[in-house]
Amino acid sequence: MGLADVVVDPAALETVAVETARALAEGSLKGKRKGKGLLQKVLEDTSMGRSIVYGQTEKMVAKNTGGHYPAPTAILDTIKYGFTHSKPQALEYEATRFAELAATSVSAALRGIFTGTTALKQSKYGKPANPVETVAVVGAGLMGAGIAQVTAEKGYRVLLKDKDLAGVSRGEKYISDNLKGKMKKKRMTKYAYDTTTSRVVGLTDESANWGKQFGKADMVIEAVFEDLSLKHKVIQQLEEHLPPHAVFASNTSAIPIARIAEASRRPENVIGMHYFSPVPQMPLLEIIPHKGTSNAAAAAAFEVGKKQGKTVIFVKDVPGFYVNRCLGPYLVETGALMEAGVPLEQLDKAIKAYGFPVGPITLADEVGVDVAAHVQAFLSKADLGVRMGGSDGPILDALLKAKLLGRKAGKGFYTYPAGGKKEKGPKTLNPEATSLVQKYVKGESKLTDEEVQNRLVSRFVNEAVFALQDGVIASPVEGDIGAVFGIGFPPFLGGPFRLIDAMGAGKYCSMLEGFAGKYGEQFAPAPLLVEHAKSGKKFHQ
Template identity: 30%
Template sequence: MTVHYDLYGEVALIRLDNPPMNGLSLAIRQAAVKALEQARQDPEVRAVVLMGAARVFSSGADIKEFGSPLAFQGPNLSQLIAMVERSPKPVVAALGGVAMGGGLELALGCHYRIATPDCSLALPEVKLGLVPGAGGTQRLPRALGVEPALNLVVSGDAVKAEQLAAIPGQRLFDRLAAGAETLRDEAIALARAGADAQAAGQPLPRLRDLPCSHPRADGYFHFARTLVKGKAGPLPAPVKAVDLVETATRSPFDEGMAIEFQSFRLLMESPESAALRHAFLAERAASRIADMPPGIRPRDVQSVAVVGAGTMGCGIAISLLQAGLPVTLLETKQEALDRGLASIRQHFETELRKGRLKPGQLDERLALLRGSLDYADLAQADLAIEAVFEDMGVKESVFRQLDAVMKPGAILASNTSTLDLDRIAAFTQRPQDVVGLHFFSPAHLMKLLEVVRGVQTSHEVLATAMALGKRIRKTCVVSGVCDGFIGNRMLDPYLRQAAFLLEEGCSPAEVDRAMEKFGFPMGPFRMSDMAGNDIGWYIRQRHRLERPEIRHSAVADRLCELGRFGQKTGAGWYDYVAGRRDAIPSPVVQQLIEQHRQAIGIVPRRVPEQEIVQRLLLALVNEGARILEQGIAARASDIDLVYLTGYGFPAWRGGPMHYADQLGLFEVAETMRQFAQAPNGDAVFWQPAEWLQRLVAAGGRFNG
């Protein structure tokens, strides 16, 4: 972590070097200030070029400093940018790779800017519950125009420099470089030209001095604010971003800067931003495996076999094909294979029709796909992923056949969502090469991939699984072996508690409404109907044999005995009309619930919405604590990431363990004890996990 200072004749080249993305940490800011001062005092230096090492300008502020004094400790980012802007010698920003957040704001403070055409620019602060805090909302509208700038600030999305350079009248770039190889030299030439212009009497150009207006400001900002409010939901940052861009059109520059900085500080203290920043850091942390020896290299995966051409198998195949990997899809019957191949083709044809694929890409992806009915055709695959029915006998048959035909060094992966991976590995002569790859349905859309590490899974195989997940653009979280791994293990008590709420007086719609109001896209009963109630029924039947001590409500079994398996049968916890997915409250289900209450002797009561939410969430939290205690998850943030990316937990709440930290763990444990003591309370269910009790005693947090 440093800043390099070099002289190229009369131009000082200052390079930010903080791998991997040149984050603007306090140490980098301090070193940059020192380098700028050195250039200012050197009479031989006429101009400065500011660029990043390793062809990356800067991804912005160091998010690890957010929420700590380091974020604002001098020189803070605004002070660094002000120093650049006030420089008596021209400063050129040479932008390559990425210029995002504070990195883009730093570039906006320079007098001149040059970028490679493929450089990605963004102000992504809204994705962390923030707004730009170092002039982004005040300088960018002056550089690009109000409407393009507002789109960038509110969306947080990255745009290539060549697209922004095409905006009529833009002042963001003085020129585009030919490419990364020539960026430095072209930037130095631009700096010399700037110094010559200054010597000829031209003032240094500053974005702050440009006018900023919109011809129909009142109507435009009213429209923008209404639109953004509808999309932002409970998040305050996007709407505040609209306010700040409007401020740029109505207030003097320095006044707008002060308002922006104050807004940034207030949002940084908000629970929504804390949760979104936690999620961002959780995703980074999840890729780190504590006991991975240095020097372990992933195996080369050039071809993959997928066993099972059902919905899950096809979704996995699509994910692999999208990453350019050849796939052999295996089935036992021609009809099932034909159906799977046709489903995959239909998916890509739909993508082409919607403009998400270029014409040539359809043929390229389908050329990578072949079907087979013979395990021998998988012999040369580097990896096989089993995606068959969730039954141990079926898994055993598949893995014994894979083990017999696949080459030495090939990896055998199971998509099991609940079964014991170590038992599956024991069906082979290569348990060290067996790993779990638990995709979530639909596999080509869902971001989460649970990478399940068996007792004998080798470090090399684990590293390969993580690398594959990254290649197919999944968020990978490592889990140990247990019933349901991280996500589904926690889902079990969540769904059991939801069923107990029906016994006590709730309707499915009341429970779902409470959780959807909290922020889930679906409550537990709508989710079960979508996934298929027969899946949960099968798991409960297995649990009664393997774990008879667990208490279940019989009401869900009664539902399945009626054949109400959810959307696929047109009836589940709700009724459904063909061709639509609207969940219609069912009088049949209400009658079933009432009869069940009478059979077990419960007089229904009105359950407050807050109790519904807390019972379901704390059921997740307590099981999460047990998972940490048993070492199934490496860290609490991994659990949060599983629920944020795989189960619809609202991002602005940060995940169940973060939510518990925000409540306070003493309060969490006390609330559990109150639930245990309530009429019909389950003392065993609500016993706080030992891990939770230890944290309470130490005054700690899950995410320390």
């Protein structure tokens, strides 16, 4: 492409840069300017050619932004204006457009995300008492292998343990394939690949020395199946070998950490570290101390999460924590809408059009229908009460019984190519799934996309306000960051709390009250939202 003239080793970068700058200043080195080809001249130097470029760019911008981000369009307009006006006029136009963009709600939302993530980089627990050098990961499935990968990439020695060799091998292959993908895209060198994979030590229950290896671990991250008795068994088995200072972190997605810690001889070392799937791509990490967790354990968890490149939020130890707690009512409402006859395609398309990366049907397939069903069932029995009302989840249960578990099984609501390959073109609905769904449909839906969007999103947003009210999250900042980075809440909206501020608490409250009157008390607005509606107070001042 001609973007770089010299490629140097990082260690020599400063020296070469200074020498190059000096040579350019002295005139002994001339900048290289590649001549334009005929096609480039036509496209760049003629009004007709530029019109073609503008047209194609406008289409690309519309496709990539969905019309939600005004800046790319404003940039293109500014470039077009500059070609047909004088430099002073063009600069004035650019300044005007910049000022307009800076005053938009999208700008406020994106700046809020930036300042929020910056603020969250500071630990309130200080430095860990014992530096973490070796991290053991128990469970080599997709979550465990993903955690092992991001940990090894940052220089930690990793012990990856599963019950048998087949499980460990799958985990190691997952890591290797991901890193090879990075090499193919020139995001990783062969040397970095070799050093990263060499840091991962595979172990099984049959490994003669696994206990001795775990005796050197400073932290364990447990990523086994969501079964409390299994987690108790794991913690009891491992504590026979772990050093006294070792932190035991559970990657549970919903089980309260205090209940897991009941089986520990050192409960002060137990903490929750909830990652999101796929771990290498998802930037959020929820850290959940229980009431007895020590500051040293919390500090160690934060240090590891930050070094892994995650944005960390601390969350109260309640069922579902924060993101999944908000996701529960959203999943229930998805079921209610399916039962009301809203087509699966409409559910996905409406939520994507709203600004989410995927719709609720695709989300269930991606996280796993079994996981979605488990979270919904677990939270339905927890402390959310009527807020989990609207549907008993028969459709997810039916797919679970039919073993239509989503992408990992090759089919769920949609069908997927064999071998974990990405599909070419739009996904195809699974006839088995649509047939099962029809058994529970109670009528033909005439709901608009807007009502589908508002019913689904408001269930998530209202639960986020309950979470703030109940102290699950410390502030609206954590709530917004958690939603954007944990589930892909539209960044241009800034998160659930900035959405309410932009719309107005009174207006949002009225919408929920309207839904509550029409569909049930599961939509009743959180008392804190009602309070803000009455006072006119905003969540972000």
